[in-house]
Amino acid sequence: MEARKNNESKHDILLVSDSKDNKIKAVQGLSENGDLKSAPVRKNNLNSFLRLDKSGDFFSNFFTNFFSQLNEPTRFSFFKVPEDSAIGLSKQMQSELDQKNTLDHQLYLTHRVDPEKMIQSLDNKNSESIAPSKEYNPYKFNINDINWTSLNQLGLSREKLEEMDLLEPLLKGYKTKDLVQVNLDLGSAEFSLDARLGLKKAPNGEVVMTLEGVKKYPNLNVPFQGHEFSREDKHNLLKTGNMGRVVDLLDPETNSYIPSVVSVDKLTNNIVVTSVEKIQIPQHIKGVDLSNDQLEGLKQGKPVLVQAMSSAKGNPFDAEIQYNAAKGHIEFLFDRVNKNKKLSKNEDLKTFRGKTLDDNQYKELLGGKTVAIDGLIDKRGKPYKGYINYDAVNQRTNFSFTDPSNPKAHMSQTQNKEQAQNKKAGLRPT
Numbered sequence: 001m002e003a004r005k006n007n008e009s010k011h012d013i014l015l016v017s018d019s020k021d022n023k024i025k026a027v028q029g030l031s032e033n034g035d036l037k038s039a040p041v042r043k044n045n046l047n048s049f050l051r052l053d054k055s056g057d058f059f060s061n062f063f064t065n066f067f068s069q070l071n072e073p074t075r076f077s078f079f080k081v082p083e084d085s086a087i088g089l090s091k092q093m094q095s096e097l098d099q100k101n102t103l104d105h106q107l108y109l110t111h112r113v114d115p116e117k118m119i120q121s122l123d124n125k126n127s128e129s130i131a132p133s134k135e136y137n138p139y140k141f142n143i144n145d146i147n148w149t150s151l152n153q154l155g156l157s158r159e160k161l162e163e164m165d166l167l168e169p170l171l172k173g174y175k176t177k178d179l180v181q182v183n184l185d186l187g188s189a190e191f192s193l194d195a196r197l198g199l200k201k202a203p204n205g206e207v208v209m210t211l212e213g214v215k216k217y218p219n220l221n222v223p224f225q226g227h228e229f230s231r232e233d234k235h236n237l238l239k240t241g242n243m244g245r246v247v248d249l250l251d252p253e254t255n256s257y258i259p260s261v262v263s264v265d266k267l268t269n270n271i272v273v274t275s276v277e278k279i280q281i282p283q284h285i286k287g288v289d290l291s292n293d294q295l296e297g298l299k300q301g302k303p304v305l306v307q308a309m310s311s312a313k314g315n316p317f318d319a320e321i322q323y324n325a326a327k328g329h330i331e332f333l334f335d336r337v338n339k340n341k342k343l344s345k346n347e348d349l350k351t352f353r354g355k356t357l358d359d360n361q362y363k364e365l366l367g368g369k370t371v372a373i374d375g376l377i378d379k380r381g382k383p384y385k386g387y388i389n390y391d392a393v394n395q396r397t398n399f400s401f402t403d404p405s406n407p408k409a410h411m412s413q414t415q416n417k418e419q420a421q422n423k424k425a426g427l428r429p430t
Contacts (some may be wrong), residue, residue, distance in 0.1 A: 242325075372385070
């Protein structure tokens with residue numbers, strides 16, 4: 001039965017084991033920085049995995065190219081398995097990996113991919129090199145298709161882009177992370193501006209440079225591709241850079257409406273969009289597997305709270321995340337994290353020294369009133385009562401045995417305190 005399923009599989013899945021955690025996961029691809037992206041092998045994750053054609057030559061070329069782009073390749077062991085059997089095989093391989101003497105297990109060895117052997121076999125081919133499939137080629141543009149003569153007039157030679165470490169990201173289809181100074185000499189006039197660079201293919205097949213100049217502010221008061229920004233849209237875009245919802249935008253090339261998310265490029269203040277079908281959402285972030293509701297919320301452009309994530313130093317933290325069309329990936333909303341922390345502090349006010357306030361007491365406390373509280377227990381196990389109020393400036397709750405809002409009670413408490421201090425100092429009352 002298993003063999004029949006394998007024959008029906010049209011694609012293979014690339015599994016990986018990271019020496020840092022020894023967990024079998026499925027490869028999703030590479031980040032812009034060359035870091036491996038992976039996720040647990042589960043049914044609800046299958047659509048995010050990297051699928052490979054079963055052709056031997058195709059796979060060899062693809063994997064060699066993939067492996068050469070990977071940071072810290074020696075950390076990882078790779079395995080090729082049929083898509084239909086990926087879940088079951090990953091569980092069996094994980095079981096083997098959890099045991100000692102892993103390399104003695106046949107299943108582990110059967111599906112393992114040896115990068116060195118693949119690279120060697122390709123180097124030894126006497127025939128013409130087989131070009132990697134366009135589907136998996138990390139380079140979106142061919143360096144030979146660029147009109148370098150035109151770019152030289154902008155002061156952007158091939159050598160300069162290479163020196164600035166900009167050429168490779170541009171060829172992969174990414175925009176420059178920082179602004180680049182561009183100089184234009186028209187003979188009778190010279191212009192200089194800071195711009196974010198990118199590449200695109202012109203109708204004649206030539207690859208041209210795009211320059212996104214810096215605007216003072218995003219123009220949100222006029223319709224954009226058939227969409228008029230609401231007051232809430234403007235507020236979200238100016239505050240977080242993301243609109244926070246999906247809207248239908250008119251594609252000027254196809255003249256059709258496409259569901260998209262909208263962001264503002266904070267470097268240039270230009271409006272950037274990404275169609276929903278092109279959004280890639282990771283299944284796993286900072287040690288946390290995202291739920292279906294969280295994944296759906298992110299695909300809708302909404303901010304999503306993720307709790308109990310792990311920082312690079314291993315410290316747990318909570319944060320809201322959201323897809324940013326200008327960056328092309330998920331980002332952390334740290335400003336909203338601080339806001340959530342304040343909300344958490346307010347929620348903590350409902351409990352004082354182990355005693356939970358009722359709704360009325362909690363409302364009065366937040367309103368600045370003094371609240372009588374009973375049923376408190378001291379260190380000796382004896383009950384006591386008193387009064388509390390909240391100091392919003394210093395963000396702390398103050399306790400008193402007498403009602404500070406009652407002048408007579410407050411005066412009596414002050415006198416008793418003074419008498420106690422005088423007695424301790426050996427002074428007699430006047």
